[in-house]
Amino acid sequence: MWFKHLHLYRLHESAAIPAADLETALAEQAARLPGSSEARRLGWCPPAGRAGTALLHELQGQRLMTVLRQERLLPAGVVREEVEERGADIEAREGRKLRRKEKQELKEQVYEELLPRAFIRSQKVDLWWDTRRNLIAINSSSRTRAEEVLDLLRETLGSLKVTPLATQTLPMRAMTQWLAEEDSRPASMQLGDQVELKAKGDDGVLRARQVDLDSDEIQQLLAAGRQASRLALEIEGRLSFVLHDDLTLKSLRFSDALIDEANETEDDGDAIVRLEADFMLMTQTLADEIEQLIGWLDGEASTASLQGSA
Template sequence: MWFKHLHLYRLHDEQVIDLESLDDALSTQAFRPVGPFEAKRVGWQSPGGRLDQSLVRDIEGHRLLTMGCQERLLPSAVIKEVLEERCLEQEAEQGFPVTRRDKQALKEKLTEELLPQAFTRSTRVDIWWDTRNRLIGVHCASQKRAEEALDLLRQSLGSLKVAPISIAVPPGRTMTGWLNDPTTRPDTLLLGDQIELRAANEEEGVLRGRQVDLECDEIQAALSAGRRVSQLGLIADGQMRFTLHEDLAIKSIRFDDALTEEADESLSDEDPLLKLDTEFSLMAHTLSATLSQLIEWLGGETQFTTSEP
């Protein structure tokens, strides 16, 4: 249950939909397996798996939703190989080369033929919805996948006024300042051991470091040469460590061992739903407190009005 990556969004709807209405809305887009002639399907599934009937789990205003995704794996190399064979056969039969238009039509027909034979891959994307702070975090590495989950939520609810969190001061500038001048860094915010530095001139490339001392002379020399921080490893309040990206994506999250051990010790039986709720509760409260503090450290959010897409 412990999230590894997060993309953060601010919900601009003032009213919070009640649990029953939310569950009913999600059921209209419930997940079903991909059909034989479908390349991909997404839909809502129970966060607790087969043992749970509800599409939403709620712990003190922290809600957990899960988008299920199933797609057929049909590599382009396979299509290309078979397509070339079919084109050669057709050229031999008709006595002249296959036109580009006919080749495209043949490719589409071939894809339809091969799809039912393709293996399927199933994945899930969890959504943490902090209703009290009107914050939504999507657990995935890709922003594209995060937007896909929000699009599905928007379709299910009919309306969803949400936008990526925007910080008044560019996070990259603030992170660079934390390294340049340690006195600007909050007392309870410690440096981790990962960094990415970009130059003003893109041709100079990107410098990346893992398991390095971020206050070493080499890093300081790169900053003096005009490079800026685009990713920075951080440890917040001793509760969680993560890599902060300049687009405010939170990657490589690791929660403190004391927190995960607390979850293990609080479980009195092997009930998987109890385990899910316990871990989610501890994680959600930690994320809520830490991210609210992080946003404040970064200079606060930009105040603006969004319109529903």
């Protein structure tokens, strides 16, 4: 249940939709196998997997939903080989070279014929909706996957106005300052051991792991004009993560004390009770630390224009 990555979004002009109405809407977009002509399909599935049937879990204003992404795997190499073989047969039979347009049409034909026989790969992506703070967070390492989930939620609700969470101070500027000036670091923050430094020119990107971020080598790189685009941080010994320059949180790790606290919850072997207990403890921690992070970045940026709407 514990999230590993978070893409954060601010929800705007949100009318509260009752949980019962939301679950009905989710059911209308429930997951099903892709049709024979569909390369991929997204739909809602129970967050508890086989242990439950509910598409929505809501506790104290915190909502948990899960998307099942199913994609047919049709390697480009398989299509290319079949196209080449069929094309060679046609050219030998007709004694001529296929035109470019004919080859493209043949490729499309082969793709359509092979797609229904392709294997299906499934991936689940969790969505956390904090109705108290109008915050949506998606547990995915990929921004593209997160946007796909938002598109499905938009389709499910009929409209959805969201923008990626943004702060007054750009994360890159703040991370660079925290690295360069120890006195600028908030009292509850500790640096981790990972960093990504970008150069202003064409000198590329430098990535370092398991390093002392206060070392002379790092300070020299900063003095030369490099800026931090990723930085490993730990907050109050409760949560560690890698902060990215787009405010994405990756490689989330919750403290052993927090995990132990979760494990102490009595669930009597009930998977739903365990899921919901872990979810509540996790979201309480994440909500507090996200608010703290926003404060470190001088508050949330103004959202004069909405980027996500329907």
